[in-house]
Amino acid sequence: xxxxxxxxxxxxxxxxxxxxxxxxxxxxxxxxxxxxxxxxxxxxxxxxxxxxxxxxxxxxxxxxxxxxxxxxxxxxxxxxxxxxxxxxxxxxxxxxxxxxxxxxxxxxxxxxxxxxxxxxxxxxxxxxxxxxxxxxxxxxxxxxxxxxxxxxxxxxxxxxxxxxxxxxxxxxxxxxxxxxxxxxxxxxxxxxxxxxxxxxxxxxxxxxxxxxxxxxxxxxxxxxxxxxxxxxxxxxxxxxxxxxxxxxxxxxxxxxxxxxxxxxxxxxxxxxxxxxxxxxxxxxxxxxxxxxxxxxxxxxxxxxxxxxxxxxxxxxxxxxxxxxxxxxxxxxxxxxxxxxxxxxxxxxxxxxxxxxxxxxxxxxxxxxxxxxxxxxxxxxxxxxxxxxxxxxxxxxxxxxxxxxxxxxxxxxxxxxxxxxxxxxxxxxxxxxxxxxxxxxxxxxxxxxxxxxxxxxxxxxxxxxxxxxxxxxxxxxxxxxxxxxxxxxxxxxxxxxxxxxxxxxxxxxxxxx
Amino acid sequence: xxxxxxxxxxxxxxxxxxxxxxxxxxxxxxxxxxxxxxxxxxxxxxxxxxxxxxxxxxxxxxxxxxxxxxxxxxxxxxxxxxxxxxxxxxxxxxxxxxxxxxxxxxxxxxxxxxxxxxxxxxxxxxxxxxxxxxxxxxxxxxxxxxxxxxxxxxxxxxxxxxxxxxxxxxxxxxxxxxxxxxxxxxxxxxxxxxxxxxxxxxxxxxxxxxxxxxxxxxxxxxxxxxxxxxxxxxxxxxxxxxxxxxxxxxxxxxxxxxxxxxxxxxxxxxxxxxxxxxxxxxxxxxxxxxxxxxxxxxxxxxxxxxxxxxxxxxxxxxxxxxxxxxxxxxxxxxxxxx
Numbered sequence: 037x038x039x040x041x042x043x044x045x046x047x048x049x050x051x052x053x054x055x056x057x058x059x060x061x062x063x064x065x066x067x068x069x070x071x072x073x074x075x076x077x078x079x080x081x082x083x084x085x086x087x088x089x090x091x092x093x094x095x096x097x098x099x100x101x102x103x104x105x106x107x108x109x110x111x112x113x114x115x116x117x118x119x120x121x122x123x124x125x126x127x128x129x130x131x132x133x134x135x136x137x138x139x140x141x142x143x144x145x146x147x148x149x150x151x152x153x154x155x156x157x158x159x160x161x162x163x164x165x166x167x168x169x170x171x172x173x174x175x176x177x178x179x180x181x182x183x184x185x186x187x188x189x190x191x192x193x194x195x196x197x198x199x200x201x202x203x204x205x206x207x208x209x210x211x212x213x214x215x216x217x218x219x220x221x222x223x224x225x226x227x228x229x230x231x232x233x234x235x236x237x238x239x240x241x242x243x244x245x246x247x248x249x250x251x252x253x254x255x256x257x258x259x260x261x262x263x264x265x266x267x268x269x270x271x272x273x274x275x276x277x278x279x280x281x282x283x284x285x286x287x288x289x290x291x292x293x294x295x296x297x298x299x300x301x302x303x304x305x306x307x308x309x310x311x312x313x314x315x316x317x318x319x320x321x322x323x324x325x326x327x328x329x330x331x332x333x334x335x336x337x338x339x340x341x342x343x344x345x346x347x348x349x350x351x352x353x354x355x356x357x358x359x360x361x362x363x364x365x366x367x368x369x370x371x372x373x374x375x376x377x378x379x380x381x382x383x384x385x386x387x388x389x390x391x392x393x394x395x396x397x398x399x400x401x402x403x404x405x406x407x408x409x410x411x412x413x414x415x416x417x418x419x420x421x422x423x424x425x426x427x428x429x430x431x432x433x434x435x436x437x438x439x440x441x442x443x444x445x446x447x448x449x450x451x452x453x454x455x456x457x458x459x460x461x462x463x464x465x466x467x468x469x470x471x472x473x474x475x476x477x478x479x480x481x482x483x484x485x486x487x488x489x490x491x492x493x494x495x496x497x498x499x500x501x502x503x504x505x506x507x508x509x510x511x512x513x514x515x516x517x518x519x520x521x522x523x524x525x526x527x528x529x530x531x532x533x534x535x536x537x538x539x540x541x542x543x544x545x546x547x548x
Numbered sequence: 549x550x551x552x553x554x555x556x557x558x559x560x561x562x563x564x565x566x567x568x569x570x571x572x573x574x575x576x577x578x579x580x581x582x583x584x585x586x587x588x589x590x591x592x593x594x595x596x597x598x599x600x601x602x603x604x605x606x607x608x609x610x611x612x613x614x615x616x617x618x619x620x621x622x623x624x625x626x627x628x629x630x631x632x633x634x635x636x637x638x639x640x641x642x643x644x645x646x647x648x649x650x651x652x653x654x655x656x657x658x659x660x661x662x663x664x665x666x667x668x669x670x671x672x673x674x675x676x677x678x679x680x681x682x683x684x685x686x687x688x689x690x691x692x693x694x695x696x697x698x699x700x701x702x703x704x705x706x707x708x709x710x711x712x713x714x715x716x717x718x719x720x721x722x723x724x725x726x727x728x729x730x731x732x733x734x735x736x737x738x739x740x741x742x743x744x745x746x747x748x749x750x751x752x753x754x755x756x757x758x759x760x761x762x763x764x765x766x767x768x769x770x771x772x773x774x775x776x777x778x779x780x781x782x783x784x785x786x787x788x789x790x791x792x793x794x795x796x797x798x799x800x801x802x803x804x805x806x807x808x809x810x811x812x813x814x815x816x817x818x819x820x821x822x823x824x825x826x827x828x829x830x831x832x833x834x835x836x837x838x839x840x841x842x843x844x845x846x847x848x849x850x851x852x853x854x855x856x857x858x859x860x861x862x863x864x865x866x867x868x869x870x871x872x873x874x875x876x877x878x879x880x881x882x883x884x885x886x
Contacts, residue, residue: 350766350767368766371769373769378767380763380767385761385763386761386767387761387767387768388761388764389756389757389760389761391760391827391828392756396753400757400765400768400770401768401770403750403753407750410749410750410751411748411750412748412749412750412752412753414748454768
């Protein structure tokens, strides 16, 4: 009996990844991933931000190409050259930001790229009929195929994405945080659809940060950490939460954080009270003292970046106040003049002029101060930039070099350096080490700490919990737009923060 | 300690690239100019054997480049700043017509010049307000201005050619200083001022920042709306100056003057190496772009060829110049990767 059972089990497996590796310049995004997905199951992928989930699904979708390891799909070696090839092979991916064309109809979107045609003319009526069938299968026959996608709510768009997957006759559907855009009752509907799909033997890879969803819909769980599979094929319903969380954390790479100076009480430099922006965050209150590093831990989409940008004056709050050193901050201009600086999340698109030399990037917020009667003082700027470059151990130190040629870590130093050139008293850092490799991280941490020691207040946001814990003096936890917890960094650990960040429901009734 | 930088040869290439690109592109344009002159010598050897004719022809080319050159300087700023100004020809027409009404002419040359400049700046400011505060796309805002300003110019002039009776204005185009026409001096001054403004002032620095990465400029505390407004005002000012120059050349102004100047100015800026998406460009390159066009015009004129053929050649040169630039930017390795 055992032999046929085994054979059946191996036939059942539709997708198998063995030791899959994918490197980008400076980063080993996937470093030996194992994954096994069976027909008709919901296989959940769990991992912190940066664990490699996105790279993994993009590799399956034909966007990235694996550098090493083996992927087998339906028993055949699988290496899709393009997203179209993956689609044709029967793997459909539903991304978080849905890739639909707003100004085409539901039917046109469902059959985008493989339209039914006759003599080069699209067959609108039969396409609409087929779309209607698929929508009915998904339990959404009320969505008219002629409707423009623009007019659908997020949940409706997700249905259209799935209709597209079914129009390709997909045998595996990868869903990247599908519940993130949905309201609570819509999630129930999503689960109904997933059950309908799996009952037709379609496999689903389901990515979510919400453990309660994984418990409800998932069959098995694979956990990724630092691009590696740390646990495979755990039963989704009854693996203890502690086990899952511990496999997501406990990094192999230990970051070196500079020592924390003893805490001292100082009157706050920044006071934020009751800050609210509809749909982004609500009633956020916090303080930062001079010389203090305050870290906000939270997931992408928790409203943390929006909060930081609002404090900086780059977004207008609906209500609440921001006070720096007793003065109200209402616009970005005042913020900069009063000594606030920000290193935004998207370094390249939000902070740098990539083709301009380092020194011009460093003086982007202070060149007027160097200028005399409107004439810039390039020599003075260069010298000041060189001094800052020395302080930051920028490599290469040549400030005439275009920023484009620097590595991620050194580009980040340029952005931080920009605010050292003026008299910045409060520095806002959004994901300061994104895309920065391990060696350069330690240096950046040192730079941030020595800034604080010189009396600058630092408010930083990061998805990497160890970073927030290791670098900050005080930690705030943000979840779904609210600051839900505050503690001195020594008094809180990674597991607790992760619980807070992910749960609400996580710890309830779970075995500890 | 981990040093994490790109391989040295990549760095060196990238470091030199910007400087080299500008110089090489300008040298390329000089090469095109030389080529055009050689074609002139081959097709009209008899004319080129007369040194006086050669000198006068050279000054003619410069004189013909002067008004469009001034407009191109303003256009280059707007494009580097991430915008586009389609209304330059129309602004010139409106400024020229307004400066030559009988009422304005009664205030003398100073009144006429003042009127042309103020009208230019004001129309530019309207463009700027629509774009930076009204959040219109530059293409649409200035396209609407193109239509509206020419309409107003036709309204003011009653579709008549307005002759300038002011001898000071009329003499600008006829007189020379140190053997060089006054209009060429004006072009030289505007180009020099434009170069200093772009490369040596905070205004220029902001222009590059706003066009190169508006979000980064905004988060660095630069007021990008006000700066965008000023850029269009600057373009308007250049149009006002050009209006006086053209009025002087024709000793008259009319609603149809400076027709299609927007296209010539944009084309000259682009073949001079200005990136249409903003953030990069040079004034000297733009000047060479203008000179290439006016040399072509001159070449066709001395050979008695039609303007139709000339326009076809111009179009070809624009495409060629941009193609060459793209090839320079796609390095060989990138081409091989495909």
